[in-house]
Amino acid sequence: MRYCVKCVQPDTRPGIKFNDEGVCPACVYAENMKSIDWTERKKELMKLVEEHKKHNKLLQYDCIIGVSGGKDSTRQALYVKEVLGLKPLLVCCTYPPEQQTERGAYNLGNLISQGFDTISVSPSPHIWKRLMRQGFLKYGNWARSTEMALFASVPRVAIAYHIPLIFWGENPATQFGNLGVGSLNWNGNLMRNSNTISGGPDVLLEQDMHENDIIWYRYPSLTEMEQANLQIVYLGYFWKDWSKLNNGNFSIAHGLEIRDDPPENQGALNPFDALDDDFVVVNQMIKHIKYGFGKVTDEVCEQIRVGTLTRAEGVELVKKYDGRCASSYIQRFCKYIDISGDTFWEVVESFRNQDVWTKDPVAGWKLKCPLK
Ligand SMILES: [Zn+2]
Structure with a gap:
């Protein structure tokens, strides 16, 4: 697992290919946007x-x-x-x-x-x-x-x-x-x-x-x-200023109601994404187990590219919040699709990417190549 040298994008994202300098396509595109x-x-x-x-x-x-x-x-x-x-x-x-x-x-x-x-x-x-x-x-x-x-x-x-x-x-x-x-x-x-x-x-x-x-x-x-x-x-x-943050601020000014759950519960920094469904929080946690990255990575990448966050600040946020999901979301999801909590974890663990994760006897699952 490698990370883009400019943002915090990992190469485990399906369909991605870094250039020879180790830069992801989204960063290359963001650079080209300046001209x-x-x-x-x-x-x-x-x-x-x-x-x-x-x-x-x-x-x-x-x-x-x-x-x-x-x-x-x-x-x-x-x-x-x-x-x-x-x-x-x-x-x-x-x-x-x-x-x-x-x-x-x-x-x-x-x-x-x-x-x-x-x-x-x-x-x-x-x-x-x-x-x-x-x-x-x-x-x-x-x-x-x-x-x-x-x-x-x-x-x-x-x-x-x-x-x-x-x-x-x-x-x-x-x-x-x-x-x-x-x-x-x-x-x-x-x-x-x-x-x-x-x-x-x-x-x-x-x-x-x-x-x-x-x-x-x-x-x-x-x-x-x-x-x-x-x-x-x-x-x-x-659209020159198309971004999550700009769209969020614009829409809040036009009456959008946003989330009030903290990042440690919803594994996301922005309060204005996927507002019509809460199970998405569960899916982002599973994505983290499958690919070693979740929603906070996506959010941080965008902010680094637009210059509202340094890479070092982004790394800290990813380490702190990526893949987090309050148990109440998981319980509601299990109830909705009618499965037990045991079945839920059995399925989720069967998708854990062994190339990306390693199990520490004390600390539990850890990324083999943590973001630096
Ligand atoms: Zn990048």
Whole structure:
């Protein structure tokens, strides 16, 4: 396990490759951003929008934005409406009532109330929960199916309503350095190659589940997307000050309700991420066991790149908080997918990466190559 010499990114992130100097792709991208002509980029964005208006035969909406009501989607939606002057249709795949947090429901309401037409997609809670359970038991990742639904529902609605232009926020390739999801530009059509989407829901199905149970989890085929002339665009590419912190501050000023749990409970520094679901805290802890890094690493990396944290400060924060998760989150998660605490730990430990971790007889599990 190696770490980027500029930020604290480890090379255990799936799909990542450091350059010869030991620098991760996200840091290389961040450095290149300093010489970008942002006025030119805005023109490029407007040209893209005009191109797609030509294909938008029904002239209902200019574009679709996939939203959760969180910090990124609130900022995106208001930017598209107020700065670009477009008429978007918001599409939200919501968690079932049992899983969605009150703050998540409040935030979605807060976004809609700022003047948007919104379609809410709510797949059956029964199938939803069973797929989550399978994802956890088979892959140690309950979010596999829910991510499929979050990503697939947006192009599904776009095709159904004949709206060919879709805006997403961040390009995972530039934000995290995950090159498996395609290019470092605005083109989000390559999102379909990501591990989660390309795997598809089939591997999670149980015998009594049918194709019509998983419509919202099935990403449209390449043919369906081509016939609909669908274009997915990462807005973050065109945006100079796109960052978690800026999006968070902007959205808080526009009514976003945030978390109040301290970092030692939620394994995260920022109070404004993934506000509509609390089980994500559990998943980040499992990620830490699988790959040796969790959410705090991601947060610290971004802050080092934008200059709000030194690498040394970041190292301390990662050591202190990464992978932390209060037992109350784990208990609620076990209850939700109906497993015992023993089963939970048995599954999680079966995914512990032995290349990354070593067991000290006194101190317990330790990273073989701790961050320095
Ligand atoms: Zn880096």
